[in-house]
Amino acid sequence: MMNRSDHDLSCEEALGILEPYLDGELPAAEATRLRGHLERCAACAAELELAGKIQRELRSLPQLDCPPEVLERVRGSGRGEVVPFPSRRFRTGIRIAAAAAALALAVGGGALFLHIQQASDRPSPEEVAQATRQARLALAYVGKVTRRAGLDVRDDVLVKRLVAPATESVSRSLDGRRSEKEF
Amino acid sequence: MLTAFEDSAQRYRRQVYSFARYLLSNREEAEDVTQEVLLRLWRHRSGVDEERLGPWLLRVTRNACYDLLRKRRSDNAVRAPGDGFDAEMQHAASAEPDPQARAEAADFRRRLLAALADLEEPYKSVVILREVQGLPHREIGEALGVPEVTVRVHLHRGRRKLRERLREVSR
Numbered sequence: 001m002m003n004r005s006d007h008d009l010s011c012e013e014a015l016g017i018l019e020p021y022l023d024g025e026l027p028a029a030e031a032t033r034l035r036g037h038l039e040r041c042a043a044c045a046a047e048l049e050l051a052g053k054i055q056r057e058l059r060s061l062p063q064l065d066c067p068p069e070v071l072e073r074v075r076g077s078g079r080g081e082v083v084p085f086p087s088r089r090f091r092t093g094i095r096i097a098a099a100a101a102a103l104a105l106a107v108g109g110g111a112l113f114l115h116i117q118q119a120s121d122r123p124s125p126e127e128v129a130q131a132t133r134q135a136r137l138a139l140a141y142v143g144k145v146t147r148r149a150g151l152d153v154r155d156d157v158l159v160k161r162l163v164a165p166a167t168e169s170v171s172r173s174l175d176g177r178r179s180e181k182e183f
Numbered sequence: 184m185l186t187a188f189e190d191s192a193q194r195y196r197r198q199v200y201s202f203a204r205y206l207l208s209n210r211e212e213a214e215d216v217t218q219e220v221l222l223r224l225w226r227h228r229s230g231v232d233e234e235r236l237g238p239w240l241l242r243v244t245r246n247a248c249y250d251l252l253r254k255r256r257s258d259n260a261v262r263a264p265g266d267g268f269d270a271e272m273q274h275a276a277s278a279e280p281d282p283q284a285r286a287e288a289a290d291f292r293r294r295l296l297a298a299l300a301d302l303e304e305p306y307k308s309v310v311i312l313r314e315v316q317g318l319p320h321r322e323i324g325e326a327l328g329v330p331e332v333t334v335r336v337h338l339h340r341g342r343r344k345l346r347e348r349l350r351e352v353s354r
Contacts, residue, residue: 019338019339047346050349051342054349055314057295058314059314059317063197063198064200064205065201070200074222074225077225
C-alpha cells in the first residue's frame, strides 16, 4: 500500500471510491485521480480487479425460473383445494393419517354421545359435557395437524368439507333416534 | 380477480422464486416460499397498489425466507447449500472456450456462490437484489423498508465482505 501524498489519493480513499467507480457513478475528475493512484498501487489495482470480477460474475448469474407446478398449486388453492408445500410433502402423509385418526375420535365421541342417549333417556350433564368436550378437542386437533402439515386450507373449505358433513351426520343420527322413539 | 392475479403472478413469479432461491440456496424451500408468496398475492391482490406490488412481493418473500431460516436454525437442520444449485450455475458459467479458463471460471463461480450463501443479512438481500436482479437502489429500499442511503451502505459492506472471503480462499 502507498503512503498518502498531497497529489495522490490514499489507499483508504481509493478503496472507498472503488465501487462508485465500477458502477460508473464517480465524477470524471475523481475517476482520473483514482486511475492515477491505481497505476502506482498494485494492491489497490488488485482490489479493483477482484471487485470487478465479482460484479461481472454476480451480474451474469441466471434468473432462475419458477417451476410451473408451483403456480398450478396456487390456482388449486384458489379453487378451494388442499395445497401441499414441496418441502413438506414427506410429512403430509403422516399428518393426514393423524388428522384422520383425530376425525375418527371426533366421530367416536359422537357415537359415544348417541350410545349414552340410547342407554338412558336422560344422560347425565357430565356425560354430555364429556362427549362434547372430546369431539371439540378432536376437531381442534384436526385443525392443528393440518396447519402443521403445511396444508393451506381456507376456513370456508374446512367448514364446507369437514364440519358441515360431520354436523349433518350427527343430526341425521339424532333425527333417526327421535323417529325410532316416536314410532 | 383471476385475470389480475394471473397477470401479476406471471410477471413476478420468476423474480420472487429467483430471489428466494439465491437467499435460501435450496430448491424445495424456494418453491415453498414462492407458493406462499403467490398465495398471499391471491388473497391480498386488491389491497396492494400496482406501483408497489413489486417491492411488496419482494418484502413478503424476504420475510418468508427469514422465517424459514429461523426455523432451520431452531430445528438445527443442516441443509447442504445448493441441492442441484451448482449444476445449474456451472452450466451457465461454461461459456469460456478454453478448458482451463472454463475450469477456473467454474471454480470462481462456485466459491462466489458459497461466499454469497454465507453472507449475513441484510447484506445478502441487498447484494442479490442489486447485483443479481439488477434492481435500482430506490426499489431495493422500498422492498426492504429502508432508505436508499442505507441500501448503498449495505451494498458497500456486502461487496467488501465478499471480496474479503474470496481473497482469503485465494491465498
